[in-house]
Amino acid sequence: MAPENIVFGAGSVEVASRIILAVTNPGDRVMFAWRSFEAYPLLVTTAGAVPQPVPLAADGGHDLPAMAAAVGSNTRVVFLCNPNNPTGAVLSSAAVDSFIRSVPADVLIVLDEAYVHFNRDADTAVGIDMFRRYPNVAVLHTFSKAYGLAGLRLGYAIAAPELATALRKVAVPFGVTSLAQQAGLASLRAEDELQERIHVLVAERRRVHTAMLEAGLPVLPSEANFLWLDSGERTAALAELFEKNALSVRVFPGEGIRVTIGSPEANNRILAVARHAAALLAPQH
Incomplete structure (x- = not known):
């Protein structure tokens, strides 16, 4: 990847x-x-x-055919979050390839891969591959998730030189601190340790997912560092149960709850609550 393709910023969101x-x-x-x-x-x-x-599909993933159909003459950018936050669903390489080819070439497709390090799906779309294949694709990466530098704010885009130049023109000067730069370099030198942490987290994610399913909770498959409870109208009651047990979860009222995978001890506490949560989500008679 050439230097002119990389644009850094204060986190990928910036x-x-x-x-x-x-x-x-x-x-x-x-x-x-x-x-x-x-x-x-x-x-x-x-x-x-x-x-x-554009509403998600029933499985919590992007409805790419609906998105392609909704592209209009004034649609300039499409963000594809892979894995999706907060559902953890993955976009396949074939589906994204078909989507990109189905939309006008002057529409910018941005693959937001904030959680890419946790993705173990063999069929997933890979942002770098799509960037190399199509001139209207950009990719977002961040040091906030797997690297654990969220508080220091460091992320970057991989983009065509013309877009990269435009991004530098609208940047806030000195947005990336020297401390963030040094931390980013140190993180890159610790890739082996990073991979060990990711391996543990992915194993814990699978364990928690299986246990939640066995408890009868409506949890979706995930390739991120969190799980999505598709709790719908029972979300408030379930959130209250987590809160009473001093567990912090991300609540989307009326939709669901995102549960972040933490240490094995923290995950055990989540599962202890899960054993009592299924009754809250059972059909009311």
Whole structure:
């Protein structure tokens, strides 16, 4: 990858904001699946563009055929979050390849791979491969998740030189601190340790997922560092149960709950609650 293809920023979300600023004019549309990363509609609105959310498929993944059909003459950017936040669903390489070929070449496709390190799906779309194959593809990566540098704010885009130049023009000067740069370099030198941590987390994710299913909870498969409980209208009751047991989860009222995979001890506490949670989600008679 050439240096002119890399653009750093204060986290991948800040780089995503720059992409919208650089590519859209007021009134242009930016498409994303919904529910997906919460910042997308906020970033779009702040830039003066128009959010264009497309509902997720029943399995919690992107409905790419519906998204392709919704692309209009004023759609300028499409964000594809892979794995998706908060559901953990993965986009396959074949599906993304078909989607990119089905939309106009002047629509920018951004593959947001914030959780790429946890993805073990052999058929997943790989952002770098898509970037090398198509000129209208950009990729977002971050040091906030697997590397654990969320508080230091370091992320980057991989983009065509023309787009990369535009992103530098709309950057906030000195947005990436020297401390973040040094931490990023140190993290890259500790790849072996990183992989060990990821291996443990992925094993824990599988264990917790299996146990939740056995407890009768509506948990979806995930390739991220969290699991999605598709709890719908019973979300508030389930969230209250977690709160009473001093467990912090991400609650989306009326939709579901994202449970982050932590240490084995923390995960055991989650599973202890899960054994009592199934009754809350059982059909009411």
